[in-house]
Amino acid sequence: MIISLYRKAPTSIPHVAGSRRPTLSCEDAERVQDVRRALRLDLVRRGVGDEVRLVVELVVGELVANALQHQGCEALSVAAFVSAAGVQVNVVGDAPVPPTLWETRQADGAAEDGRGLPLVAELTVERGVTGTGLWCVVPFVDERLGDVA
Numbered sequence: 001m002i003i004s005l006y007r008k009a010p011t012s013i014p015h016v017a018g019s020r021r022p023t024l025s026c027e028d029a030e031r032v033q034d035v036r037r038a039l040r041l042d043l044v045r046r047g048v049g050d051e052v053r054l055v056v057e058l059v060v061g062e063l064v065a066n067a068l069q070h071q072g073c074e075a076l077s078v079a080a081f082v083s084a085a086g087v088q089v090n091v092v093g094d095a096p097v098p099p100t101l102w103e104t105r106q107a108d109g110a111a112e113d114g115r116g117l118p119l120v121a122e123l124t125v126e127r128g129v130t131g132t133g134l135w136c137v138v139p140f141v142d143e144r145l146g147d148v149a
């Protein structure tokens with residue numbers, strides 16, 4: 001399944017007073033929800049279990065929000081591929097600079113953002129960066145816990 005997402009205008013990213021980083025607009029947040037909803041329906045149709053599906057939804061939400069908020073993408077494509085090992089998620093955008101997503105920063109206790117990507121890294125077994133996007137794999141079996149999802 002491939003989902004495309006387009007912003008209305010580059011000015012849809014409002015800046016929070018006193019912050020150097022933009023925040024997601026209401027329209028962008030709705031788009032993230034739309035992507036998660038479409039992905040959920042597709043994964044249910046393909047028979048992916050609830051536990052893995054919920055992790056994939058969380059991962060996709062974080063990656064799409066990050067691409068919109070921090071990379072400034074105006075158009076995104078999200079693809080999910082189901083294999084015997086898990087679900088691979090690809091998020092490709094039109095950002096002018098290649099993403100460096102997996103080089104995460106540490107959030108301090110008072111920070112309002114900065115926790116999503118470390119969370120994604122903990123929930124996935126593989127991840128990488130392409131010229132225009134990034135990908136990761138959510139496993140069907142979590143070897144760290146020994147649970148079958």
